[in-house]
Amino acid sequence: MVDGQLRARDVVDERVLRAMERVPRELFVPERLREHAHDDAALPLGSGQTISQPYMVARICEALALTGTERVLDVGTGSGYQAAVLAELAAEVHTIERIGELAERARANLQAAGAGQVRVHVGDGTLGLPEHAPFAAIAVAAAAPALPQTLYEQLVPRGRLVVPVGDRFGQRLQLVVRSPEGPATVSSVPCRFVPLLGVEGFDD
Numbered sequence: 001m002v003d004g005q006l007r008a009r010d011v012v013d014e015r016v017l018r019a020m021e022r023v024p025r026e027l028f029v030p031e032r033l034r035e036h037a038h039d040d041a042a043l044p045l046g047s048g049q050t051i052s053q054p055y056m057v058a059r060i061c062e063a064l065a066l067t068g069t070e071r072v073l074d075v076g077t078g079s080g081y082q083a084a085v086l087a088e089l090a091a092e093v094h095t096i097e098r099i100g101e102l103a104e105r106a107r108a109n110l111q112a113a114g115a116g117q118v119r120v121h122v123g124d125g126t127l128g129l130p131e132h133a134p135f136a137a138i139a140v141a142a143a144a145p146a147l148p149q150t151l152y153e154q155l156v157p158r159g160r161l162v163v164p165v166g167d168r169f170g171q172r173l174q175l176v177v178r179s180p181e182g183p184a185t186v187s188s189v190p191c192r193f194v195p196l197l198g199v200e201g202f203d204d
């Protein structure tokens with residue numbers, strides 16, 4: 001997975017590649033899909049949600065440029081896989097999921113993968129986690145119609161937010177850096193994530 005899907009496609013950050021080698025993705029996919037755990041694809045998790053394609057997880061992590069000291073927020077826990085990879089790259093990881101049942105399963109997955117220190121919250125992630133802000137980095141694994149302003153405001157100065165922005169059918173992964181002049185945005189790969197539903201996302 002790491003050599004064929006990530007190295008072969010311009011993922012160059014060695015810390016990210018090593019983190020993805022270490023986290024057992026098979027522990028985050030439903031049992032009947034285990035044999036597909038390392039496929040180059042998103043996979044269904046139930047409740048209409050998916051575990052992201054490994055390549056997108058790597059791109060998000062790489063764009064966050066973590067060094068190991070940061071407090072990070074992961075929006076859209078899903079299986080917990082992205083949060084587990086972030087836990088390899090940063091000091092403190094909070095993740096938030098709107099569907100209680102998925103959050104519950106993610107907690108168990110994280111525990112099984114040895115990432116029990118990740119804090120799993122249930123709620124509307126478009127509003128961030130004011131009680132734990134500010135964050136050096138925020139990863140959003142669901143498609144937003146526009147930059148979620150509240151999340152941006154929960155970044156430290158020079159903090160980095162990665163979010164797919166577009167409509168429900170297609171987006172581009174955006175890296176947004178909090179700057180004195182306002183959001184500095186770099187738009188990268190086309191992608192397709194499930195919608196971010198909530199106050200600053202799409203309507204349910």
Ligand code: SAH
Nearest residue numbers: 051076078079081082098125141196197198
């Ligand atoms: N990062 C996940 C993939 C998640 S798919 C993984 O590695 O498995 C996107 C997730 O975002 C879904 O589980 C969906 O329920 C959740 N989601 C959508 N809108 C949300 C919101 N406003 N707050 C929190 N989670 C949300």
